[in-house]
Amino acid sequence: MKIVVIGNGMVGYKFCEKIVEKTGDTGIELVVFGEEPRPAYDRVHLSEFFAGRSADDLTMAPLDWYTSHNITLHLGDPIKEIDTLHKIVHSHQGISESYDFLIMATGSSAFVPSIQGVDKKGVFIYRTIEDLELMLDFAPKARKGTVIGGGLLGLEAAKALLDLGVAETHIIEFAPRLMPRQIDDKGSFILQSKLQKLGLQIHTNKNTREILGADTITGLQFTDDTILDTDMLVISAGIKPRDELAKAAGLTTGPRGGIVVNEQLQTSDPSIYAIGECALYNGMIYGLVAPGYEMAETAASHILGQHKSFTGFDMSTKLKLIGVDVASFGNPFITPEEGNSIVLEDSMKGVYQRINISTCGQYLLGGILIGDADAYNMLLQTSKNKVILPPNPIDILLGARNGTASTGINLPDDAIICSCESISKLAIAQAVEGGYETLDAVKKCTKAGTCCGGCVPMVKDIITATMKAQGKYIRNVVCEHFAYSRQELLDLVKVKALKSFDEVLDHYGHGEGCETCKPVVSSILASLWNEMILDKGNDTAQDSNDRYLANIQKGGTYSVVPRIPGGEITPEKLIVIGQIAHKYHLYTKITGGQRIDMFGAHLSDLPAIWEELIIAGFESGHAYGKALRTVKSCVGSTWCRFGLHDSVSFAIRIEERYRGLRAPHKIKSAVSGCIRECAEAQSKDFGIIATERGWNLYVCGNGGSKPQHALLLGTDLDDETCIRYIDRFLMFYIKTADPLTRTATWLNKLEGGIDYLRNVVLHDSLGIAESLEAEMQLLVDSYKCEWKEVVDNPQLRKRFNHFVNAPEEKDPTVKFETMRSQKKAAEWK
Amino acid sequence: MSSTLSTTGITWFFACKTTDVPANGGVCIKYKEEQIALFYFTRSDAWYATQNLCPHRKQMALSRGMTGSHQGEPKVACPFHKKTFSLADGRCLTDEHECSLTTYPVRTEDDRVYIGISENEEAY
Incomplete structure (x- = not known):
């Protein structure tokens, strides 16, 4: 059997995934044509592209996924003609493929209203990564930006303009309120006032007549004759199904667009299916990803002879629009004949919640949540599963606000928790019982929570509840002596x-x-x-190493590591290290962090060794502490012909700023002078890489047993901004991480992940940036070399004797062996 | 006072001054060719002494370990691999198959700390 898929968007990709999943890689030949130059990516999270996520981060599956499953993928090559009689498609680049079944997953394009002047420079649509790249190039020139469209996509586009740093952003909506399809007047009003507080200017009841400007846009003229000056315009007024190919092939389409399909997603030609935003089912286009996935599943099942039908889909949705929760579920607008509504409105906090209750008072029909949508999943499941409401239905809202309501635990086993992937509560619980006990593990095992992420809090609750039921849940307290985290x-x-x-x-x-x-x-x-x-x-x-300011090694001797900031050292200092190592018979080795480790020092020799090091200008390297270790550097622009900036000087500055900083675990860093990344900064807790315009700051990387690449936190930063962000990042980590948790693990556990962290560090979403910086400055200002303090203090020096009653004697049990003309510790007995 | 004294079957030797031992920590005492770890718990004003050798990897390190308690029982953790031992009876708390520590009685007179060696241990 041979299936050709036209379109490699999220839904087209999901179809391939479903076929692979259902058949293993056997028996079916899959050929995919995509119009865009890159493989399917996550369009739902497109605005994160501006917030620092790269195109690769958004990719659904890398190219080798397709090859490894024997899927032929033609990118940048749209189909121009379907020959339904001979069952052959012809591509733009001249490839012809026959098919047994054809899947049309052509999606939609941005709906552009017929306004005069849409072809002017500075007018964009918001749909693909290419659109975003064009906006990215243009935005630095724009001071005022405008979005036409106050629906979901329009608000996303407005967020994109904010992220691009456009100083003033306007939203134009034709209807009298924002998001007219999802929320009611009052909810819309609350949303509007919240967005205005965030600096967006909103104009409703506005109909654009003309885009002004000669060659480039300068403003908009509305039908009420008012004018708005703007340097940039993004049109995001809705979507238009891509049905032109189907129409040309003679397939039935709807009067206002869309390829007509039946419950099996078959078009008027039974060997051709249409799925996603191009399909018109029962007079409706489903412009969300979850129904698109359901369609992909249904079509794949039907082709493979399984019974499944698509009979419409719940269009409930929860989003964070520019930091404001907006959710709408079930039937958000009911008439008095259908039931009653309970409304909670708090204009002080900007919260609006409406739930619609059946006339009999027993069932939840739908609702709207603005400003606080924590209860969304619970309410959605209550409504979907027809859970009987409490006698006083308002309790379901109030209880949720007090954090006492059920969050998924009381739902029936067959309740669908992840509606994008259709994963039931039972499936999640079974995964947990099967040993998948973390959110990541459950995501991998079941796919729940991998799409829109809306169900993640519920999935977490189910994981916790299931583990609790098995007697596994442990409160995260320090130990038996302290009942606190x-x-x-x-x-x-x-x-x-x-x-x-x-x-x-x-x-x-x-x-x-x-x-x-x-x-x-x-x-x-x-x-x-x-x-x-x-x-x-x-x-x-x-801890023992901190107590003796050195690392205990096999045999009970210690190693000595002086700080060598940035890995830069003078010949004179190298000679001193050599002389000291020689005098005290120490084994020497270059460390991974660009410094020199001297092993085999007797405890009682440590103060004398350090006295000599300090006289020569060295200081403690804190190799023994859960503290900043090293800031590696490549040689940078002072010598390297590729170097963009002086990475060594910056590394020294960073290392000297944070030297001695103690944290929940050790911290390593590096600075690379160009994108070749010779300092391996992306494997560090924080790493800095020079760009043409400044520094890119990466955080939460790790080498060690579970390597993890650091993630981009900020781009093109100047020295001072970079240091400010590091101050905030490190202090936030120090204040919130569990004991002995490296930054990578901390981030993995951090709810909201890198986006949340970026909001805290770059956008100061918690309002603590200033205090984090002040706290760090206090630590920087109070730094002293611990070893210098010990060397200068006879009482402290005494603590380094091996025998308290024979201070002059060394531990007689210490034994060394010889290897390659140095010494090594005797083997464990 | 002399540096050793005898009660029935036990030889008490002078180990060090009370001020030589850090609060809630340990020091290593040389006794003939032996090494003994001596610990002081400030809160309970209690002294403990054990062999300094950790039986796990045969390292002379227990005196440098962290002291603490496990459900009220005083203990020390070896700095090498964090095996913990009861200071009351010397048994290993983290690994029931591990050898126990030899423990010694301790007593103080004014600011002097004495460790008791029983005669059969003397032979060991």
Whole structure:
């Protein structure tokens, strides 16, 4: 059997995925033609392209997915003709393919109203990555931007203009309110006032007559004769099904567009199917991705002889539009004959919630949520599954607001939790029981939550509830001595200004503490106050390496790592290291972080070794601490013929700024002078790469046992901005991460992921940027070399003797062996 | 006072001054060719002594370990692999198959700390 798919959008891709899933890779020949130059990408999250996500991040599946499943993919090659008689398609580039079944997944194009002047420069549509790239090029020239269309897509486009940094953004809507199809007047009014607070200017009841300007747009003239000056216009007034190819092939289309299909998605030619936004079912175009996926599933099933039909789809939707929750489900607008509505309106907070209840008072028919849509999934499932409402139906809204309502746990097993992928509650629970106990694992196993992400909170609840039912759920407290999470403890220690482990234990813990909570509290104290860690009785609350400011190695000796910022070192200092290593018989090795490690030092020799290092101008490298380790650098523009900026100088500046900074886990960084990335900055907790216009800042990468690439946080930053963002990022991590959690794992667990982090760090969504910077500055200003303090303090030096009652004697059990003319530790016994 | 004294079957030797031992921490005491870890718990004003050798990888390191408690029982964690041992009876709390530590009685007189070695241990 041979199937040809016209269109490689989200729905066309989903069809291929369904066929592969249902047949394994056997028996079916799949040929796909796509008009765009890149494989199917996530159009739902298109506006994230401006927020730093690359085209690759949005890709549904990489090219090798298609090859590995024997799917022939022709990109940038639209079909120009369908010969239904001979069952052959002809492409623009002259490829002809015969088919047994043809799938039309041609999608839609932007609907452009017939306004005079739409061909002027500075007028864009908002549909594809190419459209976005054109906008990206033009936006720096524009001070005022305007969007025509106040629906879902229009508001997305307005967000894109905000992200592009257009100073003033206007929205023009023909109807008297925003999102007229999804929400009612009052909800629309609340939404409008929220968006206005965010700096958007909204004009409803406006009909555009003409686009003004000679060659390039200068403004809009409306039918009420008013004029709005603008430098850039994005038209996002709706969609138009791409049915021209079908029409030319003689397939039946609707009077206002769309390829007519039956319940099996067959067109008027039974061997041709239409799915997604080009299909017209029962007089309706379904302009959302979830029904498109359902259509893909139905068509794939039907072709393979399975029974399945498409009988319409719930158009419920939840979105975050420019940071404002907007949701609409079931029947959002009911008439008094159909039932009653309960409305909660809080114009102070900008929250509007309406639920529609059946006349009998037992069922939820639909509703609208603006400003706070946390209850969306619960309400949607209650309505879809016809769950009987409480005797006082308002409780379902109020309860949800107090966080006490059921969030999916009380739903029946067959309730569909992820409507995009049609995943039931039972399927999720079974995955958890099968050992997939994290959100990521469940996503991978079931696909739930992988599309619009709206059901993710519910999926999390089901994971937690299922694990709880198995007796597996553990509250995230530090240990038996402290019934708090690290984050809670940090806040408490800060508020009470506690300075020692003993004080913290007295106030908030019990017992003696242990090897788990002592390092946690010590790290919190260091991150908050940056006092000498061996003072105030805190020495014995340090992890062993911190207690002796060195790393214990096999055999009980220690290694010594002086800081070599950015990996730059003078010949004189190299000689000193050589001399000291020689004098104290130390094994030397270059580390992965561009510095030199000296192994095999007796505990009692450490102060003397450091005394000599400090005289030569070295300071502690904090290799022993959960602290900033190194900032690697490539040689950069001072020597390298490719270098764009002086990466070494910037790396030294960064390393000296954050030296000694203690955190929930160690922190590594690197600076690369160009895109060749010789410093491997993308494998670091934070990495910096030079661009033509500044620095790109990447965060939350990791090498080690679970390598993970760092993600782009900010682009083309100047030195000062880059440092400000790093300040905020590091301090936010320090304040919120669990103990011994590297930044990569922290981000993986962070709800909202990199987008949330970007909002906090770049857009200050929590309003804490200033305090994060101030807290970091305090730590930077209070930095002192710990080793210098020990060397200068006879009491502290005494703590480094091996025998308290024989201070001059070294540990006699220490043994070394020889290898390649250096020493090594004796093997474990 | 002399540096060793005897009660029935136990030889008490002078280990160090109380001020030599950090609060809630340990030090290593040399006794003949032995190494003994000595710990002081400030909150309960309690002293404990065990062998300094961690039986897991035979490392002389317990005196440098972190002290703490496990459900009220005093313990120390070896800095190498964080095995923890009860300071009350020396048994390993994290691995029931691990060897136990030898423990020694401790007593203080004024600011002097004494560790007791029983005569059969003396032979060991």
